Amino acid sequence: MCRKMPVKPASGIPLGIPLEMLMAMTRYPKQGKGSRWTELGLKAIPPSWKGDYVADGEGLTGEVRVASDGRVSISFKYGYKWRGAGVKHYCGTWPDVTLAGVRAERDRARALVKTGVSPGDAKRAAKIEAQATVEATIAEAARQQAEDLPLRSMFEAWLRDGVKRADNNAELQRSFEKDVLPLIGDKPVRRVDEGDIRAVLRAVIGRGTYRMASRVYADMVQLFAWAEARKPWRALMVEGNPTKLVELTKLLPHGCDPDAERDRVLSADELRELRAKLAAMEAAYAAAPAGAKYDVDRPVKKETQLALWICLGTLCRIGELLKARWEHVNLTAGEWFVPAENTKTGVNWKVYLSPFARRQFTALHELTGDTAFCFPARAARGNAPTDHVCVKSVSKQIGDRQMQFKNRAGPLKNRKHDNSLTLSGGRAGAWTPHDLRRTGATMMQQLGVSLDLIDRCQNHVMAGSRVRRAYLHHDYAAEKREAWAKLGERIEVLLAD
Template identity: 90%
Template sequence: MATTRYPKQGKGSRWTELGLKAIPSSWRGDYIADGEGLTGEVRVASEGRVSINFKYGYKWRGAGEKHYCGTWPDVALSAIRAERDRARALVRSGASPSDAKRAAKIEAQATIEATLAEAARQQAEDLPLRAMLEAWLRDGVKRADDNAELQRSFEKDVLPLIGAKPVRAVEEGDIRAVLRAVIDRGTYRMASRVYADLVQLFAWAEARKPWRALMVEGNPTKLVELAKLLPHGCDPDAERDRVLSADELRELQVKLTDMEAAYAAAPAGTKYGVDRPLKKETQLALWICLSTLCRIGELLMARWEHVNLTGGEWFVPAENTKTRVSWKVYLSPFALRQFKALHALTGDTAFCFPARAAAGEVPADHVCVKSVSKQIGDRQTQFKKRAGPLTHRKHDNSLTLSEGRAGAWTPHDLRRTGATMMQQLGVSLDLIDRCQNHVMAGSRVRRAYLHHDYAAEKREAWAKLGERIDVLLGGFNQIRLEAKQA
């Protein structure tokens, strides 16, 4: 049975810190009386440490109640008595210490919840543009490439400038700053795309929570006119119409050939002083684009399993095409030679244009679909507004054609050039469209019922184009050879 213990001085005396320290572990479960309603239960931990749990006993509404005052030695005896005195004062004032304790907990919790709510409100008000973009990419837009190009564009041109800025603080001046940075590079078409994407982003956000509430000053893109930021007379949405002339195609071949010859002729140990020629794979990609009318991105994603070098066919799966319609290219002898030369370089991989891989590893993907365009652009820097060379990139005008009089050219221009050459050879416009895998015009009924694949006609059209390119380039090579021999 539990025993009530008193200080050595006897009942009515008060315990001291030294007296508590002297309590033996054998008093486990006993009570010590400290007077004025304060009693403590002796507890002994497994390692023999003695502690005392103090409570203040009082009457409340006719029943006995106890109020916890603290555990010694974690709480000093003086603090325990002070808590007893506070509880006793509450009882005398007509308040229950237990109710007061519960009320204090409720008030403390309410204070915490209010603080968290205020923090959440402040955080919501300070949501950055990056968070709005992420929400839009996740729920508001779905493009054919799974938004990869859209995200790349924002990461390059938008987020570095205003990505961390709260949506509520984004102003028309911020939008203009983003667009001017793109325009200053001379990439007017890209500026138009970025502007259109920003308009779409803010229009989506303007209709939804929590973004709608953050645009207290309105949609900033509605106050920006792209035309007023562009050079006078510039139409960024005008379609390119650059077509390489026969002389330019010959000039391109000469430049590529001469660069390779100069590099190969450089003595060992001096090659670092000679410009490296354009990668052979890139050169072949250019001639394949010209002779097949394919898009450069479709070509760079090609896999060898889809190229039939024996039958002279290249199948382009729907997921690799802009139109999301698969198509088959019937390779002319000229185009087939390019693919065979490419196979000698990359045929031991799954991809026609494999990405770089560590030594001994198999390439896990194709090269970036922009890689060839970058290589061509880096060799026509007179048309670019660059402060200087980009890291690990070329910076010259070695592939500028016609001394730049006709402007810059791109790999996509070769697709247009090949189509124009087909037109000159008498191929019908409808058949040229089919050779380019364009979405064919006409009613849905016609597209549903007319399924002739025009394989023979397309094969003949591509063959004519290949013959024309062979004559154009091969004949010129013969002239150069005869001139050198003379």
């Protein structure tokens, strides 16, 4: 098959090996020295040649290796002189690399040597260039990714670092998730323009929710103003801040002022009408036969009805009421304590319950007194409620029953869709639970209660210098108790007519 012949050290024979060992280790094709190996010849090499070298001529020598399973492979190297020293250049391992491939690598290295270039240096330079290419590709991808950051990412960064509202940004996030992000949330910031801002606002205005459009617009203005001053967002707004090019008033119906203060006050007749409508719903449902309950509209939840009358009788905000816990309600003393974290003003507030308001809380206690919350959230089956209802739940229930003032294509899932709570034929417009707070305050004013005391009963931030607020600490408990009692008496008389 081949001949094992003694040789003199020559280019291609591994350097640093004693001549005697080389003579015993170097093997040639069976045609003898000077002939070249073939693929078939290499395949015929037995495992017993492990550690021997095969010479292929022109400086190319391979070391025979044997794997644990007996498979033979040959690691080929090209030997050459470089600056007076012997150097070996790896050309590949057969059979992973064909014999033709090994020789091609040897020829490439030999050509480099002839031009005065070290194959080793050329190989290292190629690796450096390849790594540089990879790094450049990664950097370019990162640059493109940074340039294509979507509006959603900017909004999330703003929520995390740029805005902190009393509700922990819950309402802000809800409004963006509903009205902004579905339309332009995935669009790169650099491509968001004034047309996109207008599209968002027109969608909100199209529902007839003008105040919401004003709030969404204000929030987007705040978001872009924050981003405009910070990296990486300011670099992405290549065309400037798009909200600066949008005027909300030009998108709203003529004469519409979404920021105008609501001034809806329910009249005495409307309060009586509300009482009558709530009672009629209860009566109709109670009178329906057991098998026909689904044919009759369900009445407004009893808890919701009581919440409305409590708002009227205490001047509280609906959100403050729906967060109330029974541990803060003393029915015996007729007091309701509202902790600072539940109030809009961030200060503790005590309500002195009139007999009218106390009766509403007593009726509510019969319904939910076995829970921690006055208005507990719906619990999973078999579990006690661990939180209060959504602070918007009562407003939604009332709004869903005044559909003539809304621009909805149809009923929302699991929501009412009628005009059963429209008052005075709709001539005075829609009403909200918050309007009852205003109505109660107006009734107090009609009873001769001072404006300053009404403000205290509503837990408003009191006017005056900081010095006055720091030094004057009379709590007006007696005066407020009397004012609430007068209001309760007035409501009792009004509803008794």
